[in-house]
Amino acid sequence: MSNFEEDNISRLKFIGKIKKGDKVNIKDMYVQPNNILTKINRSFVNVDNRNNTLSFILDTIKKSFEELLTHLEKSKESKDNLFDYNIATNIVSDLENSKVGLVNLKDTYNDDLMFCCKIDTIIQDIDARLDEIKLKYTFIKNKSPAIPIKTPHTTPQLEPSVSTELPSSLSSVDSYTSSLSNPPKINKKN
Numbered sequence: 001m002s003n004f005e006e007d008n009i010s011r012l013k014f015i016g017k018i019k020k021g022d023k024v025n026i027k028d029m030y031v032q033p034n035n036i037l038t039k040i041n042r043s044f045v046n047v048d049n050r051n052n053t054l055s056f057i058l059d060t061i062k063k064s065f066e067e068l069l070t071h072l073e074k075s076k077e078s079k080d081n082l083f084d085y086n087i088a089t090n091i092v093s094d095l096e097n098s099k100v101g102l103v104n105l106k107d108t109y110n111d112d113l114m115f116c117c118k119i120d121t122i123i124q125d126i127d128a129r130l131d132e133i134k135l136k137y138t139f140i141k142n143k144s145p146a147i148p149i150k151t152p153h154t155t156p157q158l159e160p161s162v163s164t165e166l167p168s169s170l171s172s173v174d175s176y177t178s179s180l181s182n183p184p185k186i187n188k189k190n
Contacts, residue, residue, distance in 0.1 A: 005067055011060045012094045018101035021108055026052045050115050053105070057122060061098070064091055065129060072137050092140055095130060099123050
């Protein structure tokens with residue numbers, strides 16, 4: 001494995017280790033806590049932002065899939081090629097683990113809707129591509145179990161005037177639903 005591949009796999013592992021509230025310093029490859037000193041440092045001293053983080057993630061994921069496919073093809077050519085087989089299964093595992101760090105980044109930048117949508121798209125792309133690879137290369141499917149990621153869902157807030165209480169019995173459910181479907185008539189005055 002080349003130094004380039006080792007570096008990219010290390011970057012992929014790094015993404016998986018990002019915790020909630022961490023901001024990534026792309027230039028020096030370390031995480032910073034989300035506080036006022038970090039904001040000043042990232043804005044004026046070592047200029048870094050979420051767009052750099054997003055580019056870093058996209059580049060790392062893209063190169064990881066390229067490396068994965070290379071090792072899968074090599075392991076497919078020779079059944080005795082245990083090295084490429086192990087590297088491929090490790091990359092699949094690291095891609096699965098990277099989704100944890102991506103969800104944590106979403107939490108860090110939860111005020112930026114577009115950034116969160118881009119992260120969701122990356123996670124969906126990882127899942128889709130891994131599913132396709134596991135169908136084509138069945139030996140990978142059994143080796144690396146999928147890691148379930150719970151993405152927090154936001155629920156819309158109801159207006160205060162809307163009743164959110166549910167009826168306690170089935171008969172009251174019928175009366176409740178009929179009252180919703182037959183609203184009271186309003187007399188219009190001319």
